[in-house]
Amino acid sequence: METADMYISGVGSYLPATVSVEHAVAAGWYPAEEVELHRLAAVAVAGDVPPPEMALRAARSAVARSGRSPTELDLLLYVSTWHQGPEGWPPQAYVQRHLVGDGVLSTQLKQGCNGMFAALELAASYLRAAPGRQAALLVAADNYGTPLVDRWRMLPAAVAGDAGSALVLDTEPGFARLASVCTMSVSEAEEMHRCAEPLFPPGVTEGRTVDFAAHNDVFRRRAVVEGDGTGVLVTLDERMAEVIDRALSEAGIKAADVTRVACMNTSQEIADQICEHRLGIPASRSAWDFGRTIGHCGASDQILALEHLVRAHALEPGDHLLMFGFGPGVTISGAVVEILESPVWARIRGEV
Structure with a gap:
């Protein structure tokens, strides 16, 4: 969009x-x-x-x-x-x-x-x-x-x-303009976050623990072992590239115009892959150094990074922030934010 x-x-x-x-x-x-x-x-x-x-x-x-x-x-x-x-x-x-x-x-x-x-x-x-x-x-x-x-x-x-x-x-x-935002789905991967868990009754009503890491691991092992199941993993990778390209295109910029990247607060390896392999820009431009100090905060990661980067003067007028994220479903999202001015709250110490 x-x-x-x-x-x-x-x-x-x-x-x-x-x-x-x-x-x-x-x-x-x-x-x-x-x-x-x-x-x-x-x-x-x-x-x-x-x-x-x-x-x-x-x-x-x-x-x-x-x-x-x-x-x-x-x-x-x-x-x-x-x-x-x-x-x-x-x-x-x-x-x-x-x-x-x-x-x-x-x-x-x-x-x-x-x-x-x-x-x-x-x-x-x-x-x-x-x-x-x-x-x-x-x-x-x-x-x-x-x-x-x-x-x-x-x-x-x-x-x-x-x-x-x-x-x-x-x-x-x-202080900023939302230049673009888009989401694409890969519904054939919806099992990634539930795996073999039954749909009913809901696990929380029976006191079952939630372990997305285990679900993800089983899903990926199945995809590799069962026939051409790796196709869904390839689709996920391709759709990720499509989302980034679309977000940049709708914002009217190229990867080279991206000043900083805010992804989900996961491992350094994942942040490096998105920056260097997908965008062709140095991994140092990601917000990972901040994200590694707070953990993966649900749906808040990219907004927390935006605030942090503006307050740290790591984003200045004319700069572009590419935000990227995954969600169950599987859905993959991207957005571009252009900084228009340095807001007052980023210049005053101790502000709300």
């Missing part, structure tokens, strides 16, 4: 204190052999802070930075990958009650780790759909410190971190 008429007027985050990988190894939580393999440094751990509270804190910062009043918002999209609170309770209602108010459409997206990309596409379409609509608030939050999941071992080549992130998508110029 070409989104030249859509802007980012504010971003915000909530990042709790981190636990080092060295501490996790000493405590027996994280395999020592994976330290050198993936080169992750630490993970953000929120303790008992609920995800909706993290989302609210990030949202307040994003809205304040946007210059918008909460009453000027027309849409609230809440993205999550893990449980948010009492079963059957909508977490977006918490942010709506304490910040946005009742005059907007609000809903939750359970799109997985690239849910913010889907939220960007839906929000852009919603804002365009009727005259007078001004801005949308997109939030994401997860806390993996719960039973039935082991943050240190549940993901392949990653550790699950806790965080909240928020972004205000605006029809009026902001």
Whole structure:
């Protein structure tokens, strides 16, 4: 989707204190052999802070930075990958009650780790759909410190971190422009995140643990062993390249124009592959050095990286950030953000 008429007027985050990988190894939580393999440094751990509270804190910062009043918002999209609170309770209602108010459409997206990309596409379409609509608030939050999941071992080549992130998508110029956003699917790989687990009853209702790393491993071994099953792995690789090419093309730029790359916060090897083999740019341009210090924070990784890079002056006016992510399904997403100006909040120390 070409989104030249859509802007980012504010971003915000909530990042709790981190636990080092060295501490996790000493405590027996994280395999020592994976330290050198993936080169992750630490993970953000929120303790008992609920995800909706993290989302609210990030949202307040994003809205304040946007210059918008909460009453000027027309849409609230809440993205999550893990449980948010009492079963059957909508977490977006918490942010709506304490910040946005009742005059907007609000809903939750359970799109997985690239849910913010889907939220960007839906929000852009919603804002365009009727005259007078001004801005949308997109939030994401997860806390993996719960039973039935082991943050240190549940993901392949990653550790699950806790965080909240928020972004205000605006029809009026902001500090950045959303130049493009797109998503493609490879539905033949939908088993990757469930493998042989039955569809009913849902595992969480029976107290089954969640282990995406094990599911992923079994899926890939099956693909290699069973006939030409490697075809789906080839399709995934090809679709990944298509998404990146499409995001760049719709933004009107080439790979050489990309200043920084923000992917999911996984191993250094994966970040290097995307930068050097897919884009042909130095791996040093990725946001991996930041991501390795907080873990894979669900759907928040790319928004956290955007905020971090702007605050660190690693993205300046005229620069382009390529954001990239995967989600169950399998869905693959890409987006390009152009920095238009250095926002005030990036120049003032101690700002919200």
